[in-house]
Amino acid sequence: MADWSECLDVAVDIARRAGQMVSCAVQLEKRVSSKSTPTDLVTEADHQVEELIISTLREKYPTHRFIGEESSAAGVKCELTDSPTWIIDPIDGTCNFVHSFPMVAVSIGFAVRKELEFGVIYHCFDGTLYTARKGHGAFCNGVRLQVSKEKDVSKALILTEIGAKRDSATLDIFLGNMKKILSAPTHGVRIIGSSTLSLCQVASGAAEAYYQYGLHCWDIAAAAVIIREAGGCVMDTTGGPLDLMSRRVVAAGTREIAEYVVKQLQPINYGRDDL
Numbered sequence: 001m002a003d004w005s006e007c008l009d010v011a012v013d014i015a016r017r018a019g020q021m022v023s024c025a026v027q028l029e030k031r032v033s034s035k036s037t038p039t040d041l042v043t044e045a046d047h048q049v050e051e052l053i054i055s056t057l058r059e060k061y062p063t064h065r066f067i068g069e070e071s072s073a074a075g076v077k078c079e080l081t082d083s084p085t086w087i088i089d090p091i092d093g094t095c096n097f098v099h100s101f102p103m104v105a106v107s108i109g110f111a112v113r114k115e116l117e118f119g120v121i122y123h124c125f126d127g128t129l130y131t132a133r134k135g136h137g138a139f140c141n142g143v144r145l146q147v148s149k150e151k152d153v154s155k156a157l158i159l160t161e162i163g164a165k166r167d168s169a170t171l172d173i174f175l176g177n178m179k180k181i182l183s184a185p186t187h188g189v190r191i192i193g194s195s196t197l198s199l200c201q202v203a204s205g206a207a208e209a210y211y212q213y214g215l216h217c218w219d220i221a222a223a224a225v226i227i228r229e230a231g232g233c234v235m236d237t238t239g240g241p242l243d244l245m246s247r248r249v250v251a252a253g254t255r256e257i258a259e260y261v262v263k264q265l266q267p268i269n270y271g272r273d274d275l
């Protein structure tokens with residue numbers, strides 16, 4: 001049975017090349033436009049980096065399938081089948097990229113028969129590389145990752161992201177959720193502008209949990225393997241199993257903290273990636 005380790009090596013190589021392209025592009029003038037909402041940004045670099053990643057992988061693996069953030073935005077169906085599928089965010093943290101705020105990553109996940117097999121996340125500004133393969137552990141620059149074992153939410157640092165909707169009803173729910181999480185009381189809540197790098201902080205044990213409504217399958221795929229292999233849990237905001245296409249997630253070092261977070265959240269409906 002294939003162990004996909006060769007594909008992981010290829011993913012690491014292309015993530016590094018893509019990350020270097022992003023770190024060069026950040027110094028140039030950016031052509032910025034918006035997608036689903038005025039705050040859902042995209043630049044020429046997002047398209048160029050996705051093209052580099054997908055064309056390189058397609059040449060090497062012509063029978064594999066691809067889900068990419070910008071291809072999906074351009075109308076390519078976002079569909080997870082049983083075929084080996086690469087799930088790609090060329091620039092996670094596009095708004096950060098536009099402002100040169102140094103939290104930007106390339107994220108490449110890989111699934112077979114709808115099961116996530118490995119994930120690679122490359123921090124474009126400092127070159128940190130997060131990797132994991134199912135059953136083989138998670139690593140940061142080659143050093144094994146371990147989630148926080150904290151079970152007491154009053155000692156937790158929790159991360160979230162805002163999502164692209166800014167209508168008043170959505171913001172009321174978003175702020176209500178954050179108020180509940182803060183008033184546990186937790187040590188604090190952080191928003192860094194990149195779902196993938198936030199999830200890597202949970203995998204590293206630098207934060208106890210992460211929750212979000214409004215992210216996409218390309219924000220979760222690679223990070224989910226990395227967190228699980230670091231000993232953590234990744235679940236739906238209802239507490240059920242993660243649904244990659246559901247645009248919502250709770251991740252934590254321990255089940256106790258994940259379940260606490262789940263109980264505080266009022267849902268925000270962002271629809272699904274595969275509809």
Ligand code: IPD
Nearest residue numbers: 092093094161163193194195215
């Ligand atoms: C977004 C960022 C953002 C999060 C969004 C993501 P993008 O990814 O991670 O922080 O709030 O939900 O989709 O658009 O920069 O690749």
